[in-house]
Amino acid sequence: MSDQTVSDQTVHDQAVGGQAAPLLTVEAMSVRFTLGRPAARRVFARRAAGRGEVHAVTDVSFALRPGQVLALVGESGCGKSVLASALLGLLPANARLRGRAVLADPAGAPVELLGAPEPVLAGRVRGRLVGLVPQSAATHLTPVRTAGAQLVEAVRALRPAVAEPRALAEALADRVGLPRQALDSYPHELSGGTVQRVAVAMALAGDPPVVLADEPTTGLDRPLVDRTVDMLAELADQGRAVLLITHDLAAAKRVATHVAVMYASRLVEIAPAGQLFTEPWHPYTGMLLDALPDGAFTPIPGHPPELTALPSGCAFCRRCPDVPGYAPCTDDPGLIRVGDRWVAAHPPC
Amino acid sequence: MLSATGIVAGYRRGRPVLDGVDLGVAPGEVVGLAGPSGCGKSTLARVVSLLHRPWAGRVSVDGTVVTRFRHAAPASLRTRVGVVFQQPRLSVDPRFTLRAVVAEPLLAAGADRATAAETVAELADRVGLTGELLSRRPHEVSDGQLQRACLARALAPRPGYLVCDEMTAMLDASTTAALVRVVLDHVRDTGAGVLAISHDESLLAVWADRVSRLGGAGRPGAGGGQQEPPMTRGTQSA
Amino acid sequence: MADPVPETTDTDNTDTDTDIGGGWHSAARRRAGTPRRAAAAAGRARLRGGVSLVLLGLLALVALLVPWLGDAAGQQVDYAAVLRPPSPAHPFGTDGSGHDLFVRASAGLRVSLLVATACALASTVLGAAVGALAGAVGGWLDRLLMRLVDTVNAVPHLLLGIVIVALFRGSLGAVVVSIAATHWTTVARIVRAEVLSLRSRPFLDAAISGGSSRARVLRRHLLPAVVPQAALSAVLLLPHAVWHETALSFLGLGLPPHLPSLGNILGESRRAVLLGAWWVVALPSALLVLATLATSGLAAGWRDRLVPRRRSELAL
Known part of the structure; x- marks a missing residue:
């Protein structure tokens, strides 16, 4: 994050042929949670005093352009989901934010998400500019109404100008490959994969340019995972930008155009998917890939640090120092740009 | 040998989740069990870990035929079969x-x-x-x-047998690898048998000695693209 | 390409506030509307809890200290001072036997509160035992016990109480039993529902698989989980028990006359009220209402705290 970055920008844009401006630009975003009770009561709660603050997201920056599927991967508890909640303004009241996240609006001025008041988020952002594909689609739908009724309701709420909401809902269903008769079924009558399609159709109801999928494949079996992420890839092909948050590296491998690896609240590496999977630069990325069953199937030793007590410098090298085969650690947690890749603390020599 | 023969089981009368399933796990062996969501993998796991009484069929642990389930089964028999569930937070x-x-x-x-x-x-x-x-x-x-x-x-x-019901479905790659290693070490050290249930075929390929498949609607091997005969009537390797 | 630092030109023309770049700000302030209402509601709830607690403390103090200071047990019948309206010597007047009503009503409050506590405890223990048994064992025992609950509920509580008290007339034990025997059903239902909801949790499967016996599962997992609910129902039962005891005593079926409860006092003063001596019932009724409000306010506050809110404040 230095002068180097700005000067490289044009070169890089030409390299990718990237005339497309980013739809979502996140800059030095940090999220912290204050734990325990408010200060007045903390005197009585013995344990709350020592807990302090959770550093859930630290200095995260990235840009998301049309046509990209950016997979955000990392171990559970590294802060991935908090990032998604922060972008949609769904954080609980004990959270504090820093930095900015600017969302382009094709029809108006850009919106800064982190500071936007609730009416802006509810009226312009959620569903309209950013569609959310939820973690568990089955719990996302009400069990007492049919999938179709809920989809039509979403269309009505998000696009009041549409004269025939039912027709649009059916078009959406067709687009995600949802059979018509599924629209007349109640959520519990549908299989997990079909419900996931309903959720994707609902995320598309407001025709959002950005789709945010937060662990959309949890609990699905492999063929359903593949179908769900393929559907997300199709959305990107239609010119949308997809942020896919997942712990499933195989799913990320399948569809991502770019991958961002998160460890202990920070991004440690961002790269085009092909390059990242064939040649990881950060030792954490490498060891995460080695842990896959079709890799070496070797677990990473130790535990990730507590988000309440993050080490300074390169957090991963505190857990696993001097992994052979990677560039030496500079102990600077900021991302450094090399070519069209970004890596923290371990730039190749 | 942990074995189940002709298991018919379910939760609602007239709607069996499993219909005539056979399964056998020998000591020192890791048997993978794959199949689509909702095909009854978890029910089978509960039956062989003596937590769910099947409507018909026979479960036996090291030759002892199990006639009573849950609390009614003797504690010594229950602890012969350990079980790990999918969602750690609920378990x-x-x-x-x-x-x-x-x-x-x-x-x-x-x-x-x-x-x-x-x-x-x-x-x-x-x-x-x-x-x-x-x-x-x-x-x-x-x-x-x-x-x-x-x-x-x-x-x-x-335990002499360990049932891992989607043990790694909620976990990241590194923890998955770590836990599977622990299970394999246990097999090596004690000669325990393992029933590894997962929908991740690439995981079962490295974890299990052989993989059985459960088709849709609880019928052994029915449906799905997998041309596998019923569960242990074959001991098919994947 | 997903690059961390975009061109500055992309981001300059935002329409929202521009001072958010540097410092921290809370995620709470953006949620307009709801938090203020929620905060106001939370404030009211806290106030109610606080007021109830203070009130109950005051009442307990009165019930403890006044009979002792005023020597309630040593009060003699004083026919020279029968049915006197409030005066400096007797700030709440005297009753038909010439007793000071402040002292006597405080003693009545003490008895009423003690009886109510005993009743609430007894019904909670009985109800929790029945509910836990029905929920944990299930099957025919569950059905049998639940039909018993329905039967008890189907009979009017006061009637059932009257029958029990009539069989063992005028003893403290009979009153406690009669109230406990009619109020345990609520607790039993609540505890059973709680146990049933726990029974299908995977952690009980894990305990069974780990070799825990029925009794151990009950002791280690089920009972600790229902204790908060049961304790809450006990507190919620307190005002009920106060009124039940009052009603029985008012009908002359309650405590023996040498134990002056609020109900006894009110029952004895019926006729005096008809003669215009309003003060005879004023203080006992006021204490009864205040005691009810304080205990139910406290119980409501506690219930609100037990209501499962979002499990954790952050979802990582």
Whole structure:
């Protein structure tokens, strides 16, 4: 994050042929949670005093352009989901934010998400500019109404100008490959994969340019995972930008155009998917890939640090120092740009 | 040998989830069980870990035919088959510390506190939990750390068979690899048999010695693209 | 390409506030509307809890200290001072036997509160035992016990109480039993529902698989989980028990006359009220209402705290 970055920008844009401006630009975003009770009561709660603050997201920056599927991967508890909640303004009241996240609006001025008041988020952002594909689609739908009724309701709420909401809902269903008769079924009558399609159709109801999928494949079996992420890839092909948050590296491998690896609240590496999977630069990325069953199937030793007590410098090298085969650690947690890749603390020599 | 023959089981009358399924796990063997969501894998796991009474069929553990299930089964038989569930957060009592979670089966078997503490420390070491993590409650640890505790709890009575019902579905790659290693070490050290249930075929390919498939609608091998004969009428390798 | 630092030109023309770049700000302030209402509601709830607690403390103090200071047990019948309206010597007047009503009503409050507590405890223990048994064992025992609950509920509580008290007339034990025997059903239902909801949790499967016996599962997992609910129902039962005891005593079926409860006092003063001596019932009724409000306010506050809010404050 230095002068180097700005000067490289044009070169890089030409390299990718990237005339497309980013739809979502996140800059030095940090999220912290204050734990325990408010200060007045903390005197009585013995344990709350020592807990302090959770550093859930630290200095995260990235840009998301049309046509990209950016997979955000990392171990559970590294802060991935908090990032998604922060972008949609769904954080609980004990959270504090820093930095900015600017969302382009094709029809108006850009919106800064982190500071936007609730009416802006509810009226312009959620569903309209950013569609959310939820973690568990089955719990996302009400069990007492049919999938179709809920989809039509979403269309009505998000696009009041549409004269025939039912027709649009059916078009959406067709687009995600949802059979018509599924629209007349109640959520519990549908299989997990079909419900996931309903959720994707609902995320598309407001025709959002950005789709945010937060662990959309949890609990699905492999063929359903593949179908769900393929559907997300199709959305990107239609010119949308997809942020896919997942712990499933195989799913990320399948569809991502770019991958961002998160460890202990920070991004440690961002790269085009092909390059990242064939040649990881950060030792954490490498060891995460080695842990896959079709890799070496070797677990990473130790535990990730507590988000309440993050080490300074390169957090991963505190857990696993001097992994052979990677560039030496500079102990600077900021991302450094090399070519069209970004890596923290371990730039190749 | 942990075996189940002709298992018919379900939850609602007239709607069997499993319909005539056979399964056998020999000591020292890791049997993978794959199949689409909702095909009855978890029900089969509950039947062979003596937690769900089948409507018909026979379950036997090392030659002892099981006639009664859940609490009615003798404790010594129940502890022969350990089980790890998919969702660690639901499978521990939220009031317990991780240490208490792991120690519970030992204390239930009548171990005194000192021996139990010793065994817990040894198990924690095996699954990669530190003493500091052991003193926390479930909501203070991640899914992966909690599942490590669940595995330690399942291994505490030194079971002859271990049923892992989608043990790694909620976990990241690194924790998955770590836990599967612990299970394989247990197999190597004690000659236990393992039923590894997962929908991740690439995981089963490295974990299991052979893979059986359960088709849709609880019928052995029915449906799906997998041309596999019924479950253990074949011991097909994947 | 997903690059961390975009061109500055992309981001300059935002329409929202521009001072958010540097410092921290809370995620709470953006949620307009709801938090203020929620905060106001939370404030009211806290106030109610606080007022109830203070009120109950005051009442307990009165019930403890006044009979002792005023020597309630040593009060003699004083026919020279029968049915006197409030005066400096007797700030709340005297009753038909010339007793000071402040002292006597405080003693009545003490008896009423003690009886109510005993009743609430007894019904909670009985109800929790029945509910836990029905929920944990299930099957025919569950059905049998639940039909018993329905039967008890189908009979009017006061009627059932009257029958029990009539059989063992005028003893403290009979009153406690009669109230406990009619009020345990609520607790039993609540505890059973709680146990049933726990029974299908995977952690009980894990306990069974780990070799825990039925009794151990009950002791280690089920009972600790229902204790908060049961304790809450006990507190919620307090005002009920106060009124039940009052009603029985008012009908002359309650405590023996040498134990002056609020109900006894009110029952004895019926006729005096008809003669215009309003003060005879004023203080006992006021104490009864205040005691009810204080206990139910406290119980409501506690219930609100037990209502499962979002399990954790952050979802990582």
